[in-house]
Amino acid sequence: MPKGFRTYAGITLGAVLTAFALNIFLIPNKVAAGGVSGMATILHYLLGAPVGVTMLALNIPLFLASVKILGARFGLRTLYGAAILSVAIDLAAPFTPVLTHDLLLSSLYGGVLSGIGMGLVFRYGGTTAGTDLAAAIINKLTRISVGQALLAVDFFVIAAAGIAFQSAELSLYALISLWLTSHIIDLVQEGPSTAKAFIIVSGAADEVARRILAEMDRGVTYLHGKGGYTGQTRDILFCVVTASEVVRLKEVITSIDPAAFVIVADAHEVMGEGFTRREF
Numbered sequence: 561m562p563k564g565f566r567t568y569a570g571i572t573l574g575a576v577l578t579a580f581a582l583n584i585f586l587i588p589n590k591v592a593a594g595g596v597s598g599m600a601t602i603l604h605y606l607l608g609a610p611v612g613v614t615m616l617a618l619n620i621p622l623f624l625a626s627v628k629i630l631g632a633r634f635g636l637r638t639l640y641g642a643a644i645l646s647v648a649i650d651l652a653a654p655f656t657p658v659l660t661h662d663l664l665l666s667s668l669y670g671g672v673l674s675g676i677g678m679g680l681v682f683r684y685g686g687t688t689a690g691t692d693l694a695a696a697i698i699n700k701l702t703r704i705s706v707g708q709a710l711l712a713v714d715f716f717v718i719a720a721a722g723i724a725f726q727s728a729e730l731s732l733y734a735l736i737s738l739w740l741t742s743h744i745i746d747l748v749q750e751g752p753s754t755a756k757a758f759i760i761v762s763g764a765a766d767e768v769a770r771r772i773l774a775e776m777d778r779g780v781t782y783l784h785g786k787g788g789y790t791g792q793t794r795d796i797l798f799c800v801v802t803a804s805e806v807v808r809l810k811e812v813i814t815s816i817d818p819a820a821f822v823i824v825a826d827a828h829e830v831m832g833e834g835f836t837r838r839e840f
Contacts, residue, residue, distance in 0.1 A: 570680055570681075570683065571641050571681050572644055574678060574680030574681035574684065575644040575645040576677070577673060578648075579649045580673065581669075581673035583652055584657065584658060584659055584670070585659065585660070585673065586601065586667075588658040589661060590605060590725050590727075591663065591730065592717060592721035593667075593718070593735075594734065595691045595714060598714075598718065599614075600612075600615045602717075602720060602724045612646040612649035612651075615645065615649070615690075622689055622694055623689055623693060626696060629700050638687045638689055638693075642687075642690070664733065667736045667740075671739070675740060675742070675743065675747075676748055678748075679746075679748025679749050682748075691710060691713045691714060695709035696709075718731050718734045718738070750829055752828070755801065755802055755803065756805075757826075757827040758809060758824055759798055759823040759825075760797040760813060761797075761821040761822075762797070762813070762820035762821070763820075765796070765797055767816050767817075768797060768817065769797055775812065776809065778799055778805070779799070779800075780798070780799045781798040781799070782798075784796070800830055
């Protein structure tokens with residue numbers, strides 16, 4: 561399958577899943593979980609405007625402004641993702657069942673499903689425009705970081721929904737959905753944490769490395785460091801293992817140097833010898 565086809569197929573699938581999340585769970589229950597979709601949901605209930613058309617209408621000036629202020633770096637994939645999401649929302653709305661009117665369930669399932677959809681869009685190199693463009697513009701014009709700007713814009717949308725619908729409870733549920741969406745997006749983009757990265761500072765680095773190579777059949781990389789307090793140079797070991805090998809590696813390190821300084825971090829995606837390489 562050609563890479564270009566896979567890219568746009570992935571963006572399409574992600575946009576369609578996001579549209580279903582909005583139609584099945586979020587829009588019918590007035591859960592405006594930030595973003596342009598949240599603004600469109602508010603306008604839908606206040607003015608009766610179709611959500612998809614409203615999203616496209618809001619995204620077009622944002623896209624044009626971003627091209628003018630930030631340069632033409634957003635390209636065809638952004639326009640495609642935004643258009644597919646908007647069209648899918650309005651086309652699917654008449655045929656999409658509303659599975660629940662429970663606010664907690666709709667916030668949870670809507671947040672998870674939209675996170676999966678948006679995560680796929682981002683993973684295949686696209687975006688659906690929206691408030692991430694607004695945040696990038698704010699960052700360019702001010703000293704506010706993109707993350708802070710995105711949080712501020714989404715908070716404004718959620719607060720506006722609470723005012724428009726006269727319900728602080730709806731805003732609280734929207735925050736739950738927004739939090740879930742952001743975390744699921746990260747999970748889809750990075751994958752589950754299936755490996756652990758070890759950084760080992762030990763006076764017996766050579767022996768630790770030898771045991772890892774001999775007993776665990778894992779590669780070890782030497783990094784050269786210098787103590788900030790002592791000024792002494794020493795070797796630092798870097799090693800990545802599967803989650804099931806973590807306890808064994810700790811036992812190896814402790815048996816050689818109980819005083820070793822060890823950092824264990826999640827490695828979400830590991831590509832290379834000994835680990836599976838994923839193709840997209």
